Amino acid sequence: MAPFYKALDALQAGKATEPVTILQIGDSHTANDAFSDQMRTALQQQFGNAGRGFLQPGVPFRYAHPAQVTVSSTGWNAVSAFSKTAAGPWGISLFRQHADGPASMTITADEPGGLGRGMVEFLSQPGGGQIVVEADDGGRTVISTASAHDTEAMWLRMPTSPDTRSVTVSAIGDGPVDILGWEVSKATQTGPAPGILYSNLGVIGSTIDIVSRVDPKILSEEIRRLRPSLLIVAFGTNEGFNSTTGFESYAARYEQVIQELHNAAPAAGLVVTLPPDGVHLERQAPYARSCDQLAYGAKGFATPPALDTVRQAQTEVARRNHWMQWDWRQAMADATHPDGRCTILVWGSRNPPMAAKDHVHLLKAGYQQTAVSLHDDLMNGYGLWSSKKHKK
Structure with missing residues (x-):
């Protein structure tokens, strides 16, 4: 994360001559600009508003x-x-x-x-x-x-x-x-305005595999021009709701794709984002995954088994490569649900609700609240980095 923190430090010191670019790449949670805009707004308030940044062209999808x-x-x-x-x-x-x-x-x-x-x-x-x-x-x-x-x-x-x-x-x-x-x-009159540019590049329904379709030559030129200081990779929900997702194959594929991104942008920090909470209806789910105490044969909400597989794989990949990991589900935790599991149901039952009725997506308020958590984690890391820098 040092490249990102150095870039923020230059902005804060008034020494930056160009914007600091953040690219968030992911699925529908990224395509919905509620989470990313909360991040964008908070960072631009602190470090300067350099504008909107890189966008998908035209109107990429209906909403x-x-x-x-x-x-x-x-x-x-x-x-x-x-x-x-x-x-x-x-x-x-x-x-x-x-x-x-x-x-x-x-x-x-x-x-x-x-x-x-x-x-x-x-x-x-x-x-x-x-x-x-x-x-x-x-x-x-x-x-x-x-x-x-x-x-x-x-x-x-x-x-x-x-x-x-x-x-x-x-x-x-x-x-x-x-x-x-x-x-x-x-x-400015002399060049680009310093500050934060935060881009959300999400595709509804996608998995980490979609990134492997990016042409390496095109990606190399995009990175050269956009000069990102931070990559936030946010996939996992769609893999987690696919019952065929296996740990070994997924972990290897996930690591390969993100490593290719990292190799294309070696001067950028990288955040591996674990998916938010999500549940589906299941008949007599094992206790460890169930959100309900069910009578035999009854249906109730439970964490899809592959979602735990995905989370475990992403965690191991992040640790092995020394990439920052941020747990979206943990950001939804409360005293009753300390690990965030099944909180999508709690958030959906609030008035007004913070999660959608599909028990997979958040609503605007939910995305905004969880974005505050990631922002705070990034700023805590920046504070630690800054304090070590000034001790030298």
């Missing part, structure tokens, strides 16, 4: 509502790496917006200055069409995505100024166009 910006889209077709039939290549956003005809997507900052700098990541490809990038204060850039070579990821700087509030990216319809992502941030 996407990213904080700090408003996004609209027409004419694009969202394609996800979660689809087994969709061909790559894929970047770290794990989404692509494709258009064969005219299409446009617009991103608007919720506050002045939020779009002072920006980049568009797109694919160059044989026969590719033209992209037009227009800022609301007059900037305009046109580029062809056509290439005589194989498909590869390219980056285009948005024609923005410190006063830009809105940017539209359009395909004019003269050939296929694919957008992999876009980044928006604040700017």
Whole structure:
């Protein structure tokens, strides 16, 4: 975690000349921006608001509502790496917006200055069409995505100024166009604004395996440009509700994928996030997993057996590689449930509820409360690192 803490220290000392970027990669808990926005808000209040950061392009899924910006889209077709039939290549956003005809997507900052700098990541490809990038204060850039070579990821700087509030990216319809992502941030008169950029890159229903679909060459260039100081990896719920998940195979696969991420971003700290609590209905579950005292043959809520398998595997991988581990379920614990098991039922029964009726997902208040726990753990670690630094 030292690289992340050093970056925070530079911000706090007023010595930073660029933002500190955090990438959270995961499943639906990450796709929902409630948790990540609580993290984003808290860190930006402490260390400075550098803007929204890197986002999945356009409107990646129906209920996407990213904080700090408003996004609209027409004419694009969202394609996800979660689809087994969709061909790559894929970047770290794990989404692509494709258009064969005219299409446009617009991103608007919720506050002045939020779009002072920006980049568009797109694919160059044989026969590719033209992209037009227009800022609301007059900037305009046109580029062809056509290439005589194989498909590869390219980056285009948005024609923005410190006063830009809105940017539209359009395909004019003269050939296929694919957008992999876009980044928006604040700017000063001399360069990027220092502060925190926090990106949530989540795919509903996904497992750690989806990250293995990211093209290594594209990932390498994304890391070079985004320069993350911290990676937060948050998978496990979907693996945990799959009864075929086995410890040995999952642990090996999980470690391999995260190691590849870490190798691509060796200058970043890494947090392994264990999944939050979740339960399902089961007939006469063993006592260790059951949330109820059941009569023989009765159905009741219990922790899926594979969820414990996933948690154990992730814990061992984190310890073996000396990566920080944060336990989302433990963040839900109370006096009656000291390890957090079955608390999803308690949170769902509160008024107002903090967990969804599916007993898998949290609601906004639940995500916000657990984000406070991760933020506090990160800041405790930063405090310890800082105190040791000043003793030297």
